[in-house]
Amino acid sequence: MTILHVFDLGDIGGLLRVVQALATGHRARGHAVYVAPVMHEDRSNHPLLRRLCDAGVSIRPVIVSPRGYAAERRRLADLCRRLRPHVVHTHGYRPDLVDAGVARTLGIPVVTTVHGFTGGGLRNRLYEWLQRRAFVRFDAVVAVSRALADQLVRDGVPGDRVVTLPNAWLPATPPLDRAAARRELGLSGEGLQVGWVGRLSHEKGPDVLLDAIGFLADLPLVASFLGDGPELPRLRDRAAALGIVERVRWHGIVDDAARVASAFDVFVLSSRTEGTPIVLFEAMAAGVPIVATRVGGVPDVLSGAEAILVPPEDPRGIADAIRATAADPRAAAARAAAARHRLESDFAAGPWLDRYEDLYHQVRRTAGRSSRITRAARRP
Numbered sequence: 001m002t003i004l005h006v007f008d009l010g011d012i013g014g015l016l017r018v019v020q021a022l023a024t025g026h027r028a029r030g031h032a033v034y035v036a037p038v039m040h041e042d043r044s045n046h047p048l049l050r051r052l053c054d055a056g057v058s059i060r061p062v063i064v065s066p067r068g069y070a071a072e073r074r075r076l077a078d079l080c081r082r083l084r085p086h087v088v089h090t091h092g093y094r095p096d097l098v099d100a101g102v103a104r105t106l107g108i109p110v111v112t113t114v115h116g117f118t119g120g121g122l123r124n125r126l127y128e129w130l131q132r133r134a135f136v137r138f139d140a141v142v143a144v145s146r147a148l149a150d151q152l153v154r155d156g157v158p159g160d161r162v163v164t165l166p167n168a169w170l171p172a173t174p175p176l177d178r179a180a181a182r183r184e185l186g187l188s189g190e191g192l193q194v195g196w197v198g199r200l201s202h203e204k205g206p207d208v209l210l211d212a213i214g215f216l217a218d219l220p221l222v223a224s225f226l227g228d229g230p231e232l233p234r235l236r237d238r239a240a241a242l243g244i245v246e247r248v249r250w251h252g253i254v255d256d257a258a259r260v261a262s263a264f265d266v267f268v269l270s271s272r273t274e275g276t277p278i279v280l281f282e283a284m285a286a287g288v289p290i291v292a293t294r295v296g297g298v299p300d301v302l303s304g305a306e307a308i309l310v311p312p313e314d315p316r317g318i319a320d321a322i323r324a325t326a327a328d329p330r331a332a333a334a335r336a337a338a339a340r341h342r343l344e345s346d347f348a349a350g351p352w353l354d355r356y357e358d359l360y361h362q363v364r365r366t367a368g369r370s371s372r373i374t375r376a377a378r379r380p
Contacts, residue, residue, distance in 0.1 A: 002086050004080070007037060007090070009037035022089070024052065026356070033057050036076065038094060111138065111139060111142065112141055113144065114148060116148060136158065140163055143162055144167050149163075163359060165359075170349040173256055185251060194222065194224065194265065194322060202272070209225075212270070212316070212318035212322065216319050262288065265289070265326070290307035306335055
């Protein structure tokens with residue numbers, strides 16, 4: 001098949017890791033895979049694009065102004081006419097709203113993967129409302145967790161178009177050993193090293209972990225936050241108000257953060273909402289004990305046998321879980337080993353890539369090929 005992925009090129013996030021895994025995985029299976037990252041300036045040196053290029057995936061950037069929606073549609077239409085993809089796969093609300101309709105107009109089946117909703121301010125909630133309304137016109141809507149699939153059906157997406165397909169783990173580079181990972185992050189070998197990775201935004205709950213640290217004054221603890229986002233100034237102020245500035249490290253965006261996950265004694269996911277978090281897979285692969293909030297697709301990935309799960313918005317619960325992990329390293333190591341085994345057995349990339357291939361074939365059969373692009377391809 002010829003497959004075209006369209007996505008908004010951000011700095012970090014599980015969405016980009018899913019695009020990378022799908023594109024490189026299907027390219028390795030012999031499909032013609034193209035990616036069309038939508039960007040507002042030339043970012044050809046972006047780490048994701050470099051990795052895709054190294055894997056033989058063809059990159060067709062769509063460079064437009066932030067509000068250049070008409071130009072974006074024209075460029076994507078031209079791209080589809082040239083490439084003649086059998087399926088267009090969109091990721092994220094901008095491609096879902098702006099670009100998917102272009103492919104539909106040309107008679108090309110369209111699949112989207114819904115990675116989760118963040119809520120937040122009025123503007124973002126409006127975009128997400130429009131996105132959910134647009135899903136009724138897609139050939140298939142992939143939800144990365146059961147909870148998200150149920151939500152989509154409640155929101156009016158036809159149930160026969162919703163496919164529950166949790167993310168999978170396709171390792172890019174092996175994790176460093178603990179000492180090397182700590183050197184990479186500039187961490188000492190002393191005290192309890194707690195790790196957090198993600199976008200510094202409300203839905204990811206970095207403030208919840210900061211509040212939890214306030215309950216752990218008796219532990220020699222250092223918390224490392226890997227990532228960037230709009231909440232960083234407020235989080236710095238919060239750390240100062242809690243008197244924990246010396247116990248927090250702000251590392252910013254770390255390229256291929258999975259390599260350094262082994263630096264931590266505990267990995268914390270404190271999100272208020274989630275799909276199927278790729279960062280959990282990274283911690284599981286590195287063999288790090290995990291404390292996570294019981295939200296979205298997290299319970300589909302981990303049970304109490306593999307991690308300590310706590311309710312969202314519960315900093316004291318996270319503090320107690322960190323304390324329990326530090327107090328009983330043998331039990332923590334057993335949970336980490338069980339988590340790694342589950343990652344390898346339940347979230348392998350092969351069956352996941354199979355299911356996406358089957359889905360692409362299915363929407364091709366359903367949508368047919370009586371399209372403008374097919375007719376154009378027959379012209380001399």
